[in-house]
Amino acid sequence: MSSLTVTGVTRSFGAGTPVLRGVDLHVPSGSFTALLGPSGCGKTTLLRIVAGFDEPDAGTVALGDRVVAGGPGRSVPARRRGIGFVPQEGGLFPHLTVAGNISFGLPRRQRRDGGRVRELLELVGLDAALAGRSPHQLSGGQQQRVAVARALAPAPSLVLLDEPFSSLDAALREETRTAVSAALAATGATAVLVTHDQAEALSMADQVAVMRHGRLVQLTDPRTLYRSPQDLDVATFVGEAVVLDADVRGGTAHCALGAVPVDGGYPDGPARVLLRPEQLRLSTPGSAPGEVVARVDGVDFFGHDARVRLALPTAGTVSARLEGGELPTTGADVAVTVRGTALVFPVAATGVPAPLQPLG
Structure with missing residues (x-):
């Protein structure tokens, strides 16, 4: 070969x-x-x-x-x-x-x-x-x-x-x-x-x-x-993504999902952060520090797992990916926390993410 x-x-x-x-x-x-x-x-x-x-x-x-x-x-x-x-x-x-x-x-x-x-x-x-x-x-x-x-x-x-x-x-x-x-x-x-x-x-x-x-x-x-x-x-093409506006300060992104640690040494200032739906964890409101309360907008059940659509108070709707066991019901309030870190992408002066140079 x-x-x-x-x-x-x-x-x-x-x-x-x-x-x-x-x-x-x-x-x-x-x-x-x-x-x-x-x-x-x-x-x-x-x-x-x-x-x-x-x-x-x-x-x-x-x-x-x-x-x-x-x-x-x-x-x-x-x-x-x-x-x-x-x-x-x-x-x-x-x-x-x-x-x-x-x-x-x-x-x-x-x-x-x-x-x-x-x-x-x-x-x-x-x-x-x-x-x-x-x-x-x-x-x-x-x-x-x-x-x-x-x-x-x-x-x-x-x-x-x-x-x-x-x-x-x-x-x-x-x-x-x-x-x-x-x-x-x-x-x-x-x-x-x-x-x-x-x-x-x-x-x-x-x-x-x-x-x-x-x-x-x-x-x-x-x-x-x-x-x-x-x-x-690329991020949104290769998988489901949660993309939010954020303000990065001291290695932490402050966004609609609360304070989320970020990868790398991104400078302080406005940015956009990327999370994957499987990083979002749901629980009963009042059970976790740093939680954000969201309303369940819908549940798509696939058997082995499910997509839960969440209406956030300040950033529209995002999706969480959960195992297909016990799932929240549409209309319920849930606490949302983030597991792991977020990827950070720059924001241009126009407020649109700045494109990165291609490899080829």
């Missing part, structure tokens, strides 16, 4: 509309990277350039030490890059069996050997008895696993996955991505996944590349991304 290095890649369409603005990205050999961002941020365009389906206006793409895109005469055709590609809908050939689809890109001798097909079906968690079926006889999740097996069959240097689970229902999506992750790990494949699903990116990837307006704004491991986002836009 090869590493992937993208350097200074730009791409524009139409009347000079920029889609990628100088993207730098390194994916170590054998690792799994998720490209995360909203629709239109450029992540699929970047994937297509890496695959060889499109060309950059500037910049380079290298697999290991081999430059495959960038500069006149240096572009390597997609079929010669040694890349496996899994499209959004699987893209299986309807006229071929499962075995025919998986072995399509293999040399003729290996196509006749059913052992490789059985091995790959087992790798993606499918029964070898499915080898003779047609794609329409499979479930959506089975089709996506076959598509992954087909991509892995020729032992590619890199596997690209373009939102392969987006069309599946929640339970099947979880089951399928677990099987796909296990298959990629078992082969030691270098993989890049395009997704707009935050949970998918955080749970599957070794590192997450967050894209916004054609730029890579943060590249880090999932835990760091969630706990130390680059800016408020």
Whole structure:
């Protein structure tokens, strides 16, 4: 397997509309990277350039030490890059069996050997008895696993996955991505996944590349991304967030949730603070020092946990995330305290959070 290095890649369409603005990205050999961002941020365009389906206006793409895109005469055709590609809908050939689809890109001798097909079906968690079926006889999740097996069959240097689970229902999506992750790990494949699903990116990837307006704004491991986002836009995109105006004094943010300690040596003055909903703790009013009393505006029950919407006296509505056991009722008054510290972001002179510079 090869590493992937993208350097200074730009791409524009139409009347000079920029889609990628100088993207730098390194994916170590054998690792799994998720490209995360909203629709239109450029992540699929970047994937297509890496695959060889499109060309950059500037910049380079290298697999290991081999430059495959960038500069006149240096572009390597997609079929010669040694890349496996899994499209959004699987893209299986309807006229071929499962075995025919998986072995399509293999040399003729290996196509006749059913052992490789059985091995790959087992790798993606499918029964070898499915080898003779047609794609329409499979479930959506089975089709996506076959598509992954087909991509892995020729032992590619890199596997690209373009939102392969987006069309599946929640339970099947979880089951399928677990099987796909296990298959990629078992082969030691270098993989890049395009997704707009935050949970998918955080749970599957070794590192997450967050894209916004054609730029890579943060590249880090999932835990760091969630706990130390680059800016408020990243923070609110990668998970639920409680964002409040605050006045920082002596390492403490004074906000609508009371006095909350902050991370780092932020200078005194106005700021915006970020908390995660799971940091909010609820209790009976009068039972905890430093509590703030809020009214329960609603409860969304998910079984394993619940979101409790809280109307604060001075800052609108925020959400707390609680285990799905005993929950407050709508209309009740509860005391709210904060566990842990808050992240602090600067406020510009206009009162709008000051944007931080992107990495890419």
